Amino acid sequence: MSGFLFVVPPLVGHVNPTLGVAAELVRRGHRVAWAGPPRIVGPLVGREARVFPCAGRAPDDPGMARPPTLRGAAALKYLWERYLGPLAEEMAPGVLRAVEEFRPDVLVVDQQAVAGALVAERLGLPWATSASTSGEFTSLVGLPKVEAWIADFVDDLRKRIGDPHGTGDPRRSDRLVLVFSAEELIGAAEPLGEQVRCVGPSIVPRPYDGHFPWEWLDRGRPTVLITLGTANTGSGTRFLTECAAMVRDRSDRLQAVLVDPSGSVPGDDALLVRPSVPQLPLLERCAAVVCHGGHNTTCEALWHGLPLVVAPIRDDQPAIAAQVARAGVGVRVRFGRVTAEQLGAVLDAVLHEPGYRAAARRMARSLRAAGGPAAAATHLEELVVAASVEGSRPPGTSPPRLTAGQGGAHA
Structure with a gap:
């Protein structure tokens, strides 16, 4: 039995694809927990799920709305500066506490919850990306200045909440990226990467509190x-x-x-x-x-x-x-x-x-044919085994506890 910690932002569309994967892991006997802002995450994952609270405002909170006229690179810059960057700093302490208490074998990190990736890199824990959109694999092609700006922004974030000497891209794990689409739809001009696994959408029942006629x-x-x-x-x-x-x-x-x-x-x-x-x-x-x-x-x-x-x-x-x-x-x-x-x-x-x-x-x-949640769960199990072979810790055993000074964000 292994432990998987899903790190998700307060965005419904980013939580929903992970629900089926988590349910399949639980069905196979694994431990599963979540780290994210509980107001949004809690109702989606259900009352029986274990949710470690993280700070972080949802985009619909007062003061978070982007000007409707923003488009293209300006909208992307606004998103990182005003939302994704602050969200990462707000979530990082909660992710650290979740790791300390839950002791996961692998973190499954949404591509916009970059705090999870930076914390995993800082602690030396294996992590996978949950790519709730395939757009990032093609939208920045031909825009090197935008990509360079995002890389610099992420490096500044890393200095505050991650390993200042790290070099990985927190939007895309170099070990495993789960994309909830199919290569035939993405149609990328270049290979997506040997760590990328397209598993199709996660089609499982979702909670709905309203009445539909x-x-x-x-x-x-x-x-x-x-x-x-x-x-x-x-x-x-x-x-x-x-x-x-x-x-x-x-x-x-x-x-x-x-x-x-x-x-x-x-x-x-x-x-x-x-x-x-x-x-x-x-x-x-x-x-x-x-x-x-x-x-x-x-x-x-x-x-x-x-x-x-x-x-x-x-x-x-x-x-x-x-x-x-x-x-x-x-x-x-x-x-x-x-x-x-x-x-x-x-x-x-x-x-x-x-x-x-x-x-x-x-x-x-x-x-x-891409396999959905079952295929995603299998890829995550394979990551646990691969990480245990590379290290000294067998699957299902607890990772080392945080040492003094690792429990909060860097000053």
Whole structure:
């Protein structure tokens, strides 16, 4: 029996892919715990899970919202300076305490919870990356100045909370990177790296506290899911309004479920508006998805063989949208400018032109063949064995305790 500590940020889309992996590890008899901000992480992982609390504000906390006009490199710089960097410093003491108490064999670290990687490097513990988006593998290609800026920023973080002499990239373990996608979708021009394992999306039941009116769905009409994910609440009113108008223009031949946490878009007989939805079971009843190009939504839709209309906003979303277009599984539109008429034309195309659905079904086979949580759990078990062979500690035994002076962040 080995111990696995999942280090995750307070971001729903980054926690969800790990749930199935953790459940599979527990099923195999391993110890599993979590380190992250409990307000977000706790409800997602369940009451029976062990969560070691870390400080860290969620992006929806007051003062954390990014200006909606930020795009490209400016948005990425803002993300690191105003959110990911401070989050790492806030989480580091909690991660250290979790390691001391739980004594894991391996840390499984989300690519945006870089405190986990820096702490693991500092303590000499093996760690794997949980890549909740594949966008980072392609989005910075051809942008060496941006990549260099991020590397310098990370080096400064390392001096404060990690090993000042370390050289690894905390966004990508050199031992194991679990990517919840398929190589066929990523379509990288260069090899992803020998430590990268594409395992497909983690499709397991997730908690849903709300009531969903399943009886509203008319099985005689195609259903379209319209969603901007969990982190774009404040920037989507115009786009969702155009989507609603597009649906009303087609109310005689389709229906849509539109996710609008703000409640600003009214529903009608053809449009069900909800603040949240049970996404996985809903996708089983859908014919297509209109979304922002979020990694989880995109891969989950494709796992179900559904073609997409993607309107990327920022961060990794343009890279994911490019993957969708290149694979022929959907159409990309401009989030800030697309009209109801234009949305209708591309939605009609993905619904009725057979090429899109055929490509989406082929991609579904690739994503399912990647193995999902079971494959990810096997790769993590193999990492434990490999690390134990390289060191002197057999699998399942406790790592050495922290020595004096290792219990907090560097001054």
